[in-house]
Amino acid sequence: MTTLAKRGRTKGSGGLKIGRPSFLWSLPAFVYFAIFALLPLGVVVWLSFTSWDAIGSPHWVGTSNWTAMFKNPELLQSFKITGILTILGIATQTPISMLLGVWASGYQKNRAILSALYFIPLLMSAIAISVVWASLLSPYFGLPHELHWLFGSALFNHGFLFSSSPAAIGVLTFVGMWQWTPFHTLIYQGGARAIPEVLYQAASIDGAGRVRQFWSITVPQLRNTMITSMVLMLAGGLTTFDTILVLTQGGPGTATTSTSYYMYLEGFKSFQFGPASVLSVMLIVVTTIVSLIAVRASGWDKMRSTQEGL
Amino acid sequence: MTKQRPNYVAGAFTSFWLVLVIAPVYVLIKASFQTQEDYTLSGPLSIPKSLTTSNYSTVVSSGFLHYFVATGIVTVATVGIVLLLVPPVAFAIVRNQSRTVTFVFRAFLLGLAVPIQAVIVPIFFIMIKVNLYDTLIAVILPTAAFSLPLSTIIMTGSMRDITPDLYEAMSLDGANSWRVFWNMVLPLSRGGLATIIVFSALNAWNGFLFPLILTQSKSDSVFTLGLFNFQTANGIDAPAICAAVVLSIIPILLVYLFARRALIQGLMGVGGK
Numbered sequence: 001m002t003t004l005a006k007r008g009r010t011k012g013s014g015g016l017k018i019g020r021p022s023f024l025w026s027l028p029a030f031v032y033f034a035i036f037a038l039l040p041l042g043v044v045v046w047l048s049f050t051s052w053d054a055i056g057s058p059h060w061v062g063t064s065n066w067t068a069m070f071k072n073p074e075l076l077q078s079f080k081i082t083g084i085l086t087i088l089g090i091a092t093q094t095p096i097s098m099l100l101g102v103w104a105s106g107y108q109k110n111r112a113i114l115s116a117l118y119f120i121p122l123l124m125s126a127i128a129i130s131v132v133w134a135s136l137l138s139p140y141f142g143l144p145h146e147l148h149w150l151f152g153s154a155l156f157n158h159g160f161l162f163s164s165s166p167a168a169i170g171v172l173t174f175v176g177m178w179q180w181t182p183f184h185t186l187i188y189q190g191g192a193r194a195i196p197e198v199l200y201q202a203a204s205i206d207g208a209g210r211v212r213q214f215w216s217i218t219v220p221q222l223r224n225t226m227i228t229s230m231v232l233m234l235a236g237g238l239t240t241f242d243t244i245l246v247l248t249q250g251g252p253g254t255a256t257t258s259t260s261y262y263m264y265l266e267g268f269k270s271f272q273f274g275p276a277s278v279l280s281v282m283l284i285v286v287t288t289i290v291s292l293i294a295v296r297a298s299g300w301d302k303m304r305s306t307q308e309g310l
Numbered sequence: 311m312t313k314q315r316p317n318y319v320a321g322a323f324t325s326f327w328l329v330l331v332i333a334p335v336y337v338l339i340k341a342s343f344q345t346q347e348d349y350t351l352s353g354p355l356s357i358p359k360s361l362t363t364s365n366y367s368t369v370v371s372s373g374f375l376h377y378f379v380a381t382g383i384v385t386v387a388t389v390g391i392v393l394l395l396v397p398p399v400a401f402a403i404v405r406n407q408s409r410t411v412t413f414v415f416r417a418f419l420l421g422l423a424v425p426i427q428a429v430i431v432p433i434f435f436i437m438i439k440v441n442l443y444d445t446l447i448a449v450i451l452p453t454a455a456f457s458l459p460l461s462t463i464i465m466t467g468s469m470r471d472i473t474p475d476l477y478e479a480m481s482l483d484g485a486n487s488w489r490v491f492w493n494m495v496l497p498l499s500r501g502g503l504a505t506i507i508v509f510s511a512l513n514a515w516n517g518f519l520f521p522l523i524l525t526q527s528k529s530d531s532v533f534t535l536g537l538f539n540f541q542t543a544n545g546i547d548a549p550a551i552c553a554a555v556v557l558s559i560i561p562i563l564l565v566y567l568f569a570r571r572a573l574i575q576g577l578m579g580v581g582g583k
Contacts, residue, residue, distance in 0.1 A: 018481040019490040021402045023410040029399035029458060030414045036455030040432035047432060054438070081359050096457075100327060103320050114324060116570070118331055121560045127518030127534040128555045130337055131541045135548040136354055142548075146353030178330070183577065190578030210317065231423075239425040242518055246541065260427040267431050268523060276431050283428040289422025 020086065041284060046182055048277035065274040077254055077260040085258060086237030090171040097181045101188025102218055122182040132247035133175045165255030168248045171254060175243050180236065184229045191225030234290050259283060342553040349549050367555035374554060379449040379537040381515060384449050384532055388514035389507055391454035392461050394508055400465035401491050422459040426519050434523050453517050457510040469495060469504025504572035508565060515562055533558045
């Protein structure tokens, strides 16, 4: 004990400083992350000013990829589709996952069992989910045929789900909802459990009914959760890819060619990595803005100050 | 609270959603044991006339089990890298207030929203230049990197739950940072460790874009890629596709059964308060 006191004093830092990690502890993870996630961000900006076809080395072409891309009508079209898919995703998933999450936040036994079942899609890869739905929605051997009283024959005559553009967007939105709702339900469940029970007790004493309690207590209290969840949906929606690749291949025509799918086509199908890099840079700019808003709005960056006052 | 009248609207809504979730799962499992003829004639929802395991043998004989090995390697290596890197950085974030560490934490928060699609072109370029294209290492390295942000945030949250008194006690004993980390922080954050193991394993097992772009030969194919190729080649054979999907989910289902709490608790915390 005496040695400790001496050491503390000689360093002039007080006993509590002993045993704190130096910044070196954070370096391995940061360097690793920088190499594989931050360095590529720089590389792609450079690639966007070059011409490269995956063979040989990229050569500098100046701003020509950028000017060509801005003249390309498909760019605007892909932005529009990405925007539509993102908005539809948020509009369908938010109310459903909020209601399910609040419901699942109760501690009743039957709710726990159902929640475990609701969780299933979260375990499946996006590819597995898309492949299963592709089979289920197949016009001749799938549900549309078996349940034609529900789907109607008109859809058949128009070439069905994957050949009309509103229907194809509808399919992607529906499958996205099936895939992502469990995740957001969990987030809302966590948020709803953090609401102090006292608020509800006080409201019941004042005679507020269930609906009133939901709108006046639950929804306002879930504000931060809602922001977090919606921003995650936004970031996910902006980069929808796997479901498009399996279910619609961007079609019919270019009706579901989102920006990230368009980038995939330009790069890995047409081997024009210059234009593909331009699209990547645009994706990065948009998602970085979104994530900055996320960090601000959700208070994630303030998390570190909540506990430590030492 | 418990004496309220039953909530019929909620009951109807949750039952409807249950059907929507369970119906495809039912079709998936049922169809995988059904002949293709029976499936196409009677439709996805129908009760099968007879059961068969021939779909599974079709899938297995197409080399599907090979994907188990490749996916297993990717998953174990990814989890290994995450376990090696994340606890130290989380420890530093919780216990070191310097500017450098704050900057690292903010970089991870921003990294949370960097989508894989945005960096796939440069990563493809880098992997070709360093001669790693078409190897499993090319898939493992970026997959682990993209598991770091959320894992770090989950781990940081878990380590914050350790009370300052405990740190104080350790430092009064004169423990250096390595001993504090090894003897106290790691044992007390087992819950967080379990969550990041399950989370990064799930991520690696279900990952698709990195394998799609960075590998080519069949010996390096992982499950998701195999499934995608199988669907492209045998699009009409729905029962065989279902069998392939079932096979790809079984390992994840086992992990889920053993580590359900860890995964759910971790993800529930993402939304904050």
